[in-house]
Amino acid sequence: MTGARLIATRLCSECKKNAKVNLAHFLGDTMEEIIKQAKEQDLYVPSIICCGQEAFATHYEFFVGKQIVFLIKISDKGFKIIDQSMGRLKSSEQSQKQDFPKLMQEQDAYWKRQSTLFWDGFFHFCKKQWNGILEEMVNHEIAIGLAAVGFDFEELEGLSKSSMVQYVKELPHDEHHDFFVAANKFLVNTLQHDLCKHWSNAKQYQKDYGEKRTNYILLHLPLVEEFEAMRLQAVTMLIPEQPRTGSKVLFRKIQKLESELSGKRVAINHLRDQLVVERQEKDHLEEKLNRANQEIHRLRQKRN
Secondary structure, eight states: OEEEEEEEEEEOTTTOSEEEEEEEEEEESSHHHHHHHHHHSOOOOOEEEETTEEEEOOEEEEEETTEEEEEEEEETTEEEEEETTTOOEEESOOOSSTTHHHHHHHHHHHHHHHHHHHHHHHHHHHHTTHHHHHHHSOHHHHHHHHHHTTOOHHHHHTSOHHHHHHHHHTSOGGGHHHHHHHHHHHHHHHHHHHHHHOGGGHHHHHHHHOHHHHHHHHHHOOOOGGGHHHHHHHHHHHSOOOTTTOHHHHHHHHHHHHHHHHHHHHHHHHHHHHHHHHHHHHHHHHHHHHHHHHHHHHHHHHHO
């Protein structure tokens, strides 16, 4: 018999711990049965009291046994499901752009090919300033990272950030990478999705998750060519106005050139498609002409 739980959580602004409440419990012999029950569960956003303060939950957590399977970030625009086990992100929001689903499929495939290099680079960048990076991390991230290297997630949820950070500092060096990837997967996956749709959220990410990590992800996240313009817009928003250097003006010019270049790429693709069609028509006409010539040759031989 397999068990799973759905929990609502929020970070308490007073004690800096994750306050939580159980919403549902699922039982089944297989994961398929559990998932079926979970899909039938009506989701609502409960208020959670902690340290005398009441506020709405910000996340859902779905556990199978003691292993967290995914997080669901709650926002006023819907729910975003960040799959911790597979590293795949799904969203209840659907872009109005007709080609967005196809582009996201291309982005997912590109990310899979490039993710190992990205994580290695991100880890080495953060390892050089380890204490500062740990300071940027929120409790929930640290707890997920520690759970990935063998700690009990539920026990960690009741600890202060300083206590969990001490556990991290005591980890063997060969476990740092696994801790880091698990702890930052939520941030990377969510920022990647938002960057492809809502580039204006970049400053909020800096505020919530720290400048060091946010800036690195924005600059180095592997993106398909069609989303590079979104990265440029995000980076432009993070650059302060510097009248002497004119850096923001420069980035706006680059952004304009990128937009023009994207338009030219569309035109080139259209011409390329048109050329393919014309070549197909030409081949078809040549084939008909060859058949006609063969028929003429046959008739002449028959006459003779």
